Amino acid sequence: MVVLDYGSGNLRSAERAIARHGADVTVTSDFDAALEADGLVVPGVGAFEACMAGLRKIKGERIIGRRLAGGRPVLGICVGMQILFAKGVEHGVTTEGCHEWPGTVERLDAPILPHMGWNTVDAPPGSQLFAGLGADARFYFVHSYGVRTWELEPDPTGNIKPPLVTWAEHGDRFVAAVENGPLFATQFHPEKSGDAGAQLLENWLATV
Numbered sequence: 001m002v003v004l005d006y007g008s009g010n011l012r013s014a015e016r017a018i019a020r021h022g023a024d025v026t027v028t029s030d031f032d033a034a035l036e037a038d039g040l041v042v043p044g045v046g047a048f049e050a051c052m053a054g055l056r057k058i059k060g061e062r063i064i065g066r067r068l069a070g071g072r073p074v075l076g077i078c079v080g081m082q083i084l085f086a087k088g089v090e091h092g093v094t095t096e097g098c099h100e101w102p103g104t105v106e107r108l109d110a111p112i113l114p115h116m117g118w119n120t121v122d123a124p125p126g127s128q129l130f131a132g133l134g135a136d137a138r139f140y141f142v143h144s145y146g147v148r149t150w151e152l153e154p155d156p157t158g159n160i161k162p163p164l165v166t167w168a169e170h171g172d173r174f175v176a177a178v179e180n181g182p183l184f185a186t187q188f189h190p191e192k193s194g195d196a197g198a199q200l201l202e203n204w205l206a207t208v
Contacts, residue, residue, distance in 0.1 A: 001037055001208070002040050003018070003026070008044050008079065011043060018205070035066060040075070044078050044080035044081075048088030068182055078188070080185070081177075081185035081187055082097070082147070083097045085099075085100070085101050085103040087104050101152055106148060109171050113144040120139075122167045123135075139188035139189075140189050146187055148172060148173065176188060
């Protein structure tokens with residue numbers, strides 16, 4: 001298991017949280033190690049633009065793309081989820097993301113920002129990430145930006161299973177988590193979310 005080090009994110013807290021479940025975890029920016037690991041965690045804090053710059057320095061977008069093309073699990077956390085979308089807009093600056101999903105990361109429409117603290121989520125039926133967690137489960141968020149509109153159109157042939165999208169509310173609705181084949185992501189910090197976050201990480205590790 002690799003936690004990707006690209007100069008952004010709570011690397012050690014993510015490492016410790018996953019290791020508590022018995023996984024052998026390495027924090028590294030090494031291309032081959034990240035590409036070949038059983039599972040890859042992409043954390044992230046701060047600005048979208050800075051995170052993408054750091055990711056590109058280590059060819060992290062290629063690592064993510066090649067892993068997903070081969071069906072190898074990836075988990076994005078916080079800004080590590082946001083960079084999976086097509087673009088981010090912060091302070092009038094538009095930055096290209098990884099384009100794994102269409103959509104724009106933008107400032108939340110809320111009276112108080114950042115959105116900091118515990119919040120419930122609305123997970124869809126059949127979710128693997130939230131299996132065993134009730135509707136009252138709360139997760140820890142710290143962010144001012146998010147994806148407010150899910151833009152991926154369903155496959156018209158019906159042959160491709162649509163992603164499962166979990167929502168949360170702070171002012172208005174935003175994407176709190178996505179499950180899409182080998183690609184999983186959460187806007188909140190499972191490593192800071194107590195027992196609920198621990199259960200979610202255990203659920204993800206069970207898919208690896």
